Amino acid sequence: MKAYLKFLILVSVLILQNKSLSAQLNSLAPSPTPPMGWMSWYTFIDHINEKQIMEVADAMVSSGLRDAGYNLIQLDDGWMAKERDKEGRQYADKVRFPNGIKYLANYLHQKGLKLGIYSSNGSLTCAGYPGSYNHEEIDAKTYAEWGVDYLKYDACGKKEGHPDQELNMRMINAIKKTGRPMLYAVCVFGSNETHLWASKVATMWRTGGDIVQHIERNPIVTYKLWYTNLQQVIGKEAYAGNGHWNDPDNLIIGYPRNNEQTIEEQKAQFSFWSLIAAPLLLSVDVRAMDPKIKAIIMNKEVIAINQDKAGVQGSRLINDDDHEIWVKKLNDGSKAVILFNKKDVEAEIRLNLKDINEKGKVKVRDLWTKQNKTITSSLTSKVAPHGVVMFKINSFK
Structure with a gap:
């Protein structure tokens, strides 16, 4: 009888472990506190390459940013070749990324960093590269094989009338099928209603417009840009919490071109983004930071407010x-x-x-x-x- 009971207990434990493993393999990566990291667009626009990203990774480590919590490096629009390969897959531009994305992912992982990547739910990305429309499963499989940890999914390109929610669910389900957990960011940049559905399925979602005008290459950057986006999270507090976050777009602290913000205005954005539990994604060129900018984004006590375990949006x-x-x-x-x-x-x-x-x-x-x-x-x-x-x-x- 005792042997039989032991057998039942063992079987129960194995079933529970299997269910737990299955749940992990079929869910997006957990993010109990807001993601922190760096995004390539504002520093390099769509002219990014392997050497730059490796230099950024090195700087994230040597500057102390990684140890402060900034552990994600996201390649934004422009990493891919202008056409898919003969098997229909996206691939990195071979001149700018001669060793490919898997090599880059391995380089980042060895440094304790995560690799993020970008695509769009339409036929083309915002900068005119191949989007993932009708290629969701092959793209998700490709990203998983490369070791990607995060996907920012934009909303540019032709979609033949399919709504953004449907197209995002296609990609989310495709990622789940791969068995590789990934953080997932919804970027329907013109919508004020994304939180109504994305809060149930995504890690984070844009709450409104771009903080700097869409694909604008030489903007005039003032505090009014982040203050406008701050208004977009008001009234959405109930949708944020452990694992899912309102995203009013990136930090523009140390923005590299035409930055007319004062240091106090940039401290204000960092304070607000921390209070509202927004993802902290940097725009500054971390390879050459002004010490005053570094002091802002490295304020551990303010970061602790952002990363507070309660997950409450201020x-x-x-x-x-x-x-x-x-x-x-x-x-x-x-x-x-x-x-x-x-x-x-x-x-x-x-x-x-x-x-x-x-x-x-x-x-x-x-x-x-x-x-x-x-x-x-x-x-x-x-x-x-x-x-x-x-x-x-x-x-x-």
């Missing part, structure tokens, strides 16, 4: 003509708070504890100046034009 509490106050509940019971100055001149902003449902004595940590204080009812801070102060607030137990 929300706006107060919005008037001059300032805004945002708050995010954290896993340890504390709160992250942003005071944002909308004015073109320095301004004083007052935070009343009652506005964030706190009372009594609280501990306040300024995440940019690294200063601590204790307050009982309110505090007033001087805030730079279009800048923020960002606090972590703990109640006394």
Whole structure:
């Protein structure tokens, strides 16, 4: 009898293990906190090559970015040849990527980095390369064989009337069939409704328009670009959480061309993207960073707000003509708070504890100046034009 019971227990364990393995093989890769990494478009546009990406990988490691959490390198539009091969497969441009994508994936994996890739759900990508329309299964199989860890799936190209949701589900199901888990980013850049379906099936999804004009090669970059995209996540808080994230597009901190943002404005974007649990995908050329830019994107205390295990998207509490106050509940019971100055001149902003449902004595940590204080009812801070102060607030137990 005991032997029979042991047999039943063993069989049950094997069944459970098999189900667990099956679930892993038939699901997209888990992302309990927002993805962090670097994307090639803003640095190189569609003129990317193997040497550049390997240099970026080396810089991600040597600069400390990988160890800070930025472990993804995403090849954006332009990595592929202008035509498919005779078997209908996408392949990397042989001049710019002489060793192919699998070689590049292995190089990144050896450095503790993940490889992301790009395609579109139409016949052509936004830059005019072969898209994945009617090639979903062969493309997913190809990416899996190469060792790809992440797919950004755009919405350019002809689709013969098929809706973006249907085409994304084709690709998601094709990826699941390969058995290789991948992070999956939906990029229907003109839609304000993608979250209604993508939150159930994808790692992340664009919440609206491009942060820099679609395929614009020499834009004028100001804080207004990220502030516009910040508005696109408001009202979508309930759709974000562990494993699935609203994506208002990339960080434009250290944008390499015509960047007219002040340092304070760039600190503000990093603070907001961290508070709203957005993916942190860099645009800066990490091979040659300004120390002030590096200090922003390497602020470990602000990154910790983004990577908080609770997975809560912060929300706006107060919005008037001059300032805004945002708050995010954290896993340890504390709160992250942003005071944002909308004015073109320095301004004083007052935070009343009652506005964030706190009372009594609280501990306040300024995440940019690294200063601590204790307050009982309110505090007033001087805030730079279009800048923020960002606090972590703990109640006394």
